Amino acid sequence: MLLAVLTLVAVATLCGLLLGLVAGRLPAASDPVVSAIDALLPQTQCAQCGYPGCRPYAEAIVAGQAQINQCPPGGEVLIRELAKLLDREPLTLDPAFGTDKPQQVAVIREQDCIGCALCLAACPVDAIVGSARRMHTVISNDCTGCELCLPPCPVDCIAMVAQAEPVVNAAPQRSTVASPCIRCGDCVPVCPRRLQPQLLYAYCSANEPQEAHAANLSSCIECGLCERACPSNIPLVAFFREAKTRVRHARHNRAKAQRALQRFELRQARLARAQQQRESRLAEQNKRLLGPGGTQARREEIAAAVARARERKTGRRATPTE
Numbered sequence: 208m209l210l211a212v213l214t215l216v217a218v219a220t221l222c223g224l225l226l227g228l229v230a231g232r233l234p235a236a237s238d239p240v241v242s243a244i245d246a247l248l249p250q251t252q253c254a255q256c257g258y259p260g261c262r263p264y265a266e267a268i269v270a271g272q273a274q275i276n277q278c279p280p281g282g283e284v285l286i287r288e289l290a291k292l293l294d295r296e297p298l299t300l301d302p303a304f305g306t307d308k309p310q311q312v313a314v315i316r317e318q319d320c321i322g323c324a325l326c327l328a329a330c331p332v333d334a335i336v337g338s339a340r341r342m343h344t345v346i347s348n349d350c351t352g353c354e355l356c357l358p359p360c361p362v363d364c365i366a367m368v369a370q371a372e373p374v375v376n377a378a379p380q381r382s383t384v385a386s387p388c389i390r391c392g393d394c395v396p397v398c399p400r401r402l403q404p405q406l407l408y409a410y411c412s413a414n415e416p417q418e419a420h421a422a423n424l425s426s427c428i429e430c431g432l433c434e435r436a437c438p439s440n441i442p443l444v445a446f447f448r449e450a451k452t453r454v455r456h457a458r459h460n461r462a463k464a465q466r467a468l469q470r471f472e473l474r475q476a477r478l479a480r481a482q483q484q485r486e487s488r489l490a491e492q493n494k495r496l497l498g499p500g501g502t503q504a505r506r507e508e509i510a511a512a513v514a515r516a517r518e519r520k521t522g523r524r525a526t527p528t529e
Contacts, residue, residue, distance in 0.1 A: 241269050248285070256278050261468075268289070279306060311369055312345065313352070314366050315343055316365075321364075324338065324339045325359035326359055329358075349466070388409070402422075408441065416451075
């Protein structure tokens with residue numbers, strides 16, 4: 208009996224060790240909360256939050272090392288979304304990390320560009336095209352406005368300009384409406400799309416356009432029948448129109464963020480491949496030079512390099528100058 212118990216204990220211990228070893232070698236599963244936060248971030252990869260990218264910032268929020276108000280590109284809208292996701296109180300944007308400003312894109316003054324190519328390496332989404340000693344330009348549709356290309360430029364030929372945004376017709380604030388909603392329900396039976404204008408107005412006046420969209424706001428044809436039936440004379444159509452515009456704007460920003468994330472990941476993969484190829488070439492070179500006959504190989508490479516340099520020098524001398 209004792210032998211059987213000891214055998215079971217030994218087997219369980221061995222299984223535990225094996226599982227621990229396998230778990231240590233396998234990549235850690237992605238935290239769904241981190242992924243949800245990262246999905247809300249603007250994916251500018253600007254590092255203004257104090258972290259090298261949007262994903263590290265999301266991980267820092269989950270770990271309790273960062274607050275939800277450290278992303279200037281996301282602004283107050285992002286803070287409210289993060290607060291709702293994490294069930295926290297909304298905060299104001301921390302001015303130590305920047306200010307909430309309109310979306311911007313980089314523009315290169317091409318007549319001043321000297322082709323140094325320093326901005327190419329700084330762009331996290333490869334939105335700048337050009338080559339050494341050639342003029343560069345910015346793909347405005349792919350630029351995230353991160354401003355990381357500004358510091359490396361030695362001639363200050365890059366400027367940030369405000370990006371055109373859709374015009375949002377501001378709806379009246381709830382406090383300025385002549386009479387508050389009395390929840391009479393008179394607007395419901397007159398709606399030709401069988402919506403709940405009373406509920407939509409509550410979401411719109413509370414600055415929650417996404418909730419209004421979830422309540423089928425997009426089906427509203429803005430006929431104005433609910434507005435005419437309202438005994439409080441609330442301008443319902445103005446609220447609905449403003450909320451629709453904000454939903455479209457948020458959808459556009461989300462699509463742009465997803466495109467920026469894809470370009471960022473492709474760039475990271477390209478840099479990793481280039482680094483791996485560089486290390487492979489160096490390892491092969493070291494193996495060849497440090498192996499048998501390496502001294503002779505080094506002498507031959509040096510002699511070949513000297514010969515090429517002399518050849519170029521002789522060619523320059525032979526070329527007639529104007």
